[in-house]
Amino acid sequence: MKKKKKKTWIPFLVILLLIGGGIIFWILNQKQPTTNNDDTKQPNDSSSPYSKEEQEKLGQLDNAQEKLDYFNMDYLDRYLAYQEQNPTLAIEDVITRVNIGLDQPYYTNTKESPYLNQIYLLSNKYLFMPSDYVPDGLEAISSDCARSGMQLVSEARQQFEALCKQAKEDGYTIRAMSSYRSYDYQDNLYQRYVAQDGVEEADTYSARPGFSEHQTGLVVDVDNNKIDYTDFEQTDEFEWMQDHAHEFGFILRYPKGKEDITGYTYEAWHYRYVGEDIATYIHEHDITFDEYYVRFIENKK
Ligand SMILES: [Zn+2]
Structure with missing residues (x-):
């Protein structure tokens, strides 16, 4: 009688272990895609939509894209060049003037x-x-x-x-x-x-x-x-x-x-x-x- 009772518990234990293991395996699998996603972009900040190079350039512009809704990523290099030529100008004015077109001669890019x-x-x-x-x-x-x-x-x-x-x-x-x-x-x-x-x-x-x-x-x-x-x-x-x-x-x-x-x-x-x-x-x-x-x-x- 005692021997028979012991044997009926073993399959239950095995099933429980299998289910537990399965859950842990599933959780690890879920997390994996986000950790090794997109090696080409910045590995240090996965929440940014910008490349590491872009992040550095944006940093030189005091991350103006976060504050100024008229910041235009297409003009990133023009902003940097204009800032270099006009180091005393406030960032807001650098962005504004390049958007107007003033970093280029009159009647160009019309x-x-x-x-x-x-x-x-x-x-x-x-x-x-x-x-x-x-x-x-x-x-x-x-x-x-x-x-x-x-x-x-x-x-x-x-x-x-x-x-x-x-x-x-x-x-x-x-x-x-x-x-x-x-x-x-x-x-x-x-x-x-x-x-x-x-x-x-x-x-x-x-x-x-x-x-x-x-x-x-x-x-x-x-x-x-x-x-x-x-x-x-x-x-x-x-x-x-x-x-x-x-x-x-x-x-x-x-x-x-x-x-x-x-x-x-x-x-x-x-x-x-x-x-x-x-x-x-x-x-x-x-x-x-x-x-x-x-x-x-x-x-x-
Ligand atoms: Zn007039």
Whole structure:
């Protein structure tokens, strides 16, 4: 009787051991794939999507990709080269300027500007508008606020007239002396300057056709109807614009001290409509529209 009882327990023990062993074997097998996965990538940090080489480069840029959502991995080597050339520049500005295209000469790597017919359309020396682009909804600006024949896109036209009216109530005269210009008009203008001064010189003060912001229909050059527009900075009207233009959605597009970002010499008379929200942000943060665009609009709209 005793011998028989002992023998019935042995098979149960063997089965239990087999099941236990099986479970341990299964667990070890599950873990294995993750430990010897992808030897080509960094063995020290398996959670990073970047190669060891990329991680080193990103480290030199203070891992800006973690903080700046406009960081573009395609430009990694350009960021590093630009940082080397401009060691005092903040990382944020290195990323922003390379995204604009400023690490390369003007009019290189140009592409057609996206967002045609939007108030946040960007036009600069890297982004052009097609030769047949005429913005939708061009309207004549009231003769109270402009020379004859001046046109802007509807929303900008209304806001400019509101600005002009408010200025008048405050005792100032703001007049549009230039606004929308067609591709052909700019082409004639530019070719005339080139014939006069050569390409290199002409490029410093005139936009090439397709690259003029005036083609957007969102731009006015203003004067006070008394002195030449190039002296606008000397007028009380300029001071008024400094304080109020953003309230109507306009910005000074080519400010003093920002020439290396906008690509244009300072123009106290050239105002661009971008809408009140963008204009107020730019006014308060003292940045250019080019910077605003790569940080908040490009690849996000
Ligand atoms: Zn202008």
